[in-house]
Amino acid sequence: MLGALIALLSILTAFASYESSAAGGEENDANVEGQAILADSNAEYLRANQLLIYDYSMFDGFFIHEGEDEFRAEYYRANFSAELNAAYEADPENPFTDTYYGEVFALADETYAASSERFEDAQAAGKRSTDLQQAMLIMAVGLSFSAWASLLPSLSQMRLLFVVLALVALAVGSVNLLGSL
Numbered sequence: 001m002l003g004a005l006i007a008l009l010s011i012l013t014a015f016a017s018y019e020s021s022a023a024g025g026e027e028n029d030a031n032v033e034g035q036a037i038l039a040d041s042n043a044e045y046l047r048a049n050q051l052l053i054y055d056y057s058m059f060d061g062f063f064i065h066e067g068e069d070e071f072r073a074e075y076y077r078a079n080f081s082a083e084l085n086a087a088y089e090a091d092p093e094n095p096f097t098d099t100y101y102g103e104v105f106a107l108a109d110e111t112y113a114a115s116s117e118r119f120e121d122a123q124a125a126g127k128r129s130t131d132l133q134q135a136m137l138i139m140a141v142g143l144s145f146s147a148w149a150s151l152l153p154s155l156s157q158m159r160l161l162f163v164v165l166a167l168v169a170l171a172v173g174s175v176n177l178l179g180s181l
Contacts, residue, residue: 002150005166009143012170013136016177020132027125034118041115044108051104055084059095128180135176142169 062076087095149162
């Protein structure tokens, strides 16, 4: 029985170690992907802010020349971004509405949300890896108890205690392992 206990604890410890390593790899992959998407998101925010400044400049030029110099006013109006053009057609008095800003920043917000999702995936994989490491630790302790028990004489009280502790570690470690998979 003691040999079977040692073998079972060895196998479960190795399995928990492997799964923990795999979860750690998933965490790393998700973090790297999240950082790459976040970099894209930052670039999109910069692009959106540049478009916003450009639209403000074009609208100011249009506003200054409207009704006084139609040629210049049309020049500025023709250079509105598609988002500002749509917003101006919807409300010429106040084109800079929440809808306009939402359209300008839509891609930046979308990529930021995608990066946040990957970081959440990384955090979940990291927690899973930690939980598996805990299961591995418990089973490794149980393995050491069973190994010590195998070295003691068969009628020793310490051997019985070590076997009981190894069985408890097997039970607790198995519950943690199954809860982490």
